[in-house]
Amino acid sequence: MKHSYKIMAILFLTLTVVMLSACGSVSDKGSDKSSKGEDNKDGVTIKHDGGETKIAKDPKRVVALEFSFVDALAALDVKPVGVADDGKKDRILEPIRKKIGDYKSVGARKQPNLEEISNQKPDVIIADSNRHKGIQKDLEKIAPTIMLPSFDSDYKDNLEAFKTIAKAVGKEDKGKDRLKEHNELMDKYSNEITMDKSQPVLASVVAKSGLLAHPENTYVGELLKELGFDNALNKTKTDNLSKYLKGPYLQLNAEVLSDINPGRMFIMADKGENDPNLKKQEEDPVWQDLDAVKNNRVSVVDRNTWARARGIISSEEIAKQLAEISKNEQKDSQQK
Incomplete structure (x- = not known):
């Protein structure tokens, strides 16, 4: 009889340990869920x-x-x-x-x-x-x-x-809505840009050191490509050109500019057409011999908008400006 009591006591003790372990396991899992819930609730x-x-x-x-x-x-x-x-x-x-x-x-x-x-x-x-x-x-x-x-x-x-x-x-939901709006606007402006996009285009900042070109791997370079333009820098090797502040921007000298000979240029200037750095550039004989210059396909644009901003609002402004340039070119050609 005593032997039976001992067996029952052992079984009872074993059952108690198992139950306590299970409770502990449930408690730990609950703690994990709580921790994850706090992570979602309090931050990201x-x-x-x-x-x-x-x-x-x-x-x-x-x-x-x-x-x-x-x-x-x-x-x-x-x-x-x-x-x-x-x-x-x-x-x-x-x-x-x-x-x-x-x-x-x-x-x-x-x-x-x-x-x-x-x-x-x-x-x-x-x-x-x-x-x-x-x-x-x-x-x-x-x-x-x-x-x-x-x-x-x-x-x-x-x-x-x-x-x-x-x-x-x-603002993830707001961001998705804004990107959808952005894409629709860019498609709209792209259709309104009627200038000849096949002309090799050079986008560059005019600075004291000369022209700082924006090839395809820059913000403006890729944006123009997305809008259907052909980048003039595709037609020359740029690996050996000096880079500006270790970025993707390339410093062009007169010799390289002559070799590139873009059919269209977008010049980003701080002070518009009267920018002193641009005036100095225009005095160079190489400049006057470029196809873009001879065919009146040089547009001076705002450096802040084109070079410094680099955002979705500014890119919409760039596309809008390109559409306006297209309209003006159409008017000029009709008047001739």
């Missing part, structure tokens, strides 16, 4: 060029260190508290300035002011993976930081960066 983990960063849900205070990021925020109806604007607010395109309202300048894009960034008490910082790689750790000490391409990005890179920014600021 963003994958970017600098790694992975956890950002609180719907950050209210955003600092942007490149104009393309400001463009993205404006398109998402998010007003940044700080912008690296080179101390020149007019470098931000007017339609974007209207959307973002007042903000605090946090210095130059090349070298932003860390103290001023910190003073804005940001919830998230959006930095350039090229220009700001060296200060990533300093930025992360101030606030969660995501590193995205801008200075050396192309058009498609920018669209992907826009999606990342939309997710980071809790």
